[in-house]
Amino acid sequence: MPSTPLQQDDKSRLRRALMRQRRDLAPDEVVSASRCIQDHVFALPQWQRSETFLLYAPIHNEVDTWPLIEAAWKSERSVLLPRCRQCERGEMDLACVRTVDELQPGFQNIPEPKEHLCRPPGLFPIDVAFVPCVGVDRSGVRLGYGGGYYDRFLSRARRTGMLIVALAYAFQVVPALPSEPWDIPVDCIVTEAGSFWTPQH
Template identity: 40%
Template sequence: MIDLDKNEIRSSLLTQRGKLSKSEVESMSRKIVSSVQSHAEWKNAAEVLLYWPIKNEVDVTPLFRDALESGKKVYMPCCRRDEPGIMDFGVVRAEEDLLQGSFGIKEPCRSKCEFPDAISPDVMIIPGVGFDRKGYRIGFGGGYYDRFLAHPQKAGSLAVGVCYYFQLVDNIAVEEWDKPVQLICTDKDVIWPK
C-alpha cells in the first residue's frame, strides 16, 4: 500500500472495515480494549478522552463504562455544526448524556454536559481509518482529530490509536500539521512508535 495516496488507502480500508461481521468487530474490539486496559497509563488516568464508535470502528464502549465505574473524568467530542473540522469536548457522566449528533455519532448533549474551554486528558483514545507504525493516522478526511492533536498536550499525556491489525499500513504521507499517536493498540499487536 506504500504507493497509494491517502484517499486510496482510506477507501480501501473503509471497504475492508465495512465487510466485518458484528462478531468479528466484537471479538477484535475486545482484544484491543483489553490491551488498552492493561497499560498503567489507562489504570492511573484521572481524565480520559473517548469516542463513540460508528461504521465498524473499534468498539471502545467497554472503556467508556470502565472509565465511569472507576471514577475517571470522561471527555467525548462534539462537532461544531457551523465550523467543519472543529470539535468541542464535553464531560460525560452517563450514556444518557449522549445524543445522536453530527455524522450519526453519539455526542455529549450541549444542554446536559459541561464543555470546558480546554482539556488535557491523561489518556486520549484516538480512532483512525488507518495508522502506520510511526503513529501517523488517516481519518475520515475532515481533519477533526488532526486539529485536536496539533494542540500542545500536557506532559505525560498519552495519545493511543486504536485500530484492527489490517488497518496498519506501511507508510502514510505526512503533512506538516500531522501529529503521531504515542501508542497503537490492535487486536494482534501493541506498537510504541519511536
C-alpha cells in the same frame, strides 16, 4: 515528508479501501477483535494510573470503545467525549460525560454529548486520548476521515503532555503513510494483536 499530489491520491484510495474492509467485517469479527483490543488497553500502565480519558463513540464497525467508557465510569474516572461544532468545520468541543443519557445523535449520526454540556477542549486536562483512525503506520502517522477534527485538536493538545493512543484493527496498520506538516503522530497503537509504541513516545 510532505505529500505530493500523487501521494494524496494514493492516500484517498487507501482511505476508501480500508473503510471498505472495515465495513465488511462480520459482527462477530468486530466483537472478537474489540475484546482483544480492550484487554490490551486495560493492561497499559497509562490506563491503570490515569484519571481523565478522551474516548469516542464508535460507528461503522470502528473498534468498540463502550467497554472502556463503562470501565472508566465504574472506577469513577473522567470520560470526555467530543462534539463536532456545526458552525465551524474541523473544530470540536468536549464534555465530561457520566451517562449515556447525556448523549444524542450528532454529526453523521455519531453519539455526541448534548451541546449545553460542551466546552472548548483547552479547558480539560487529559491524561490519555484514545482516537479512532481509518489507518495508521508504525511511525504513528494517522489516517483519519479527512475532516481535520482530530488533527486540529491534537495539534493544540500535544503540548500538554497528553498521551495519544490509536485504536485500530491489525489490517489498519500499514507500512507507511504520507504525512502533512500538521499531522500529529500517535504515541501508541493498540490492535487485537497487541500494543506497541511509536518513535514519538
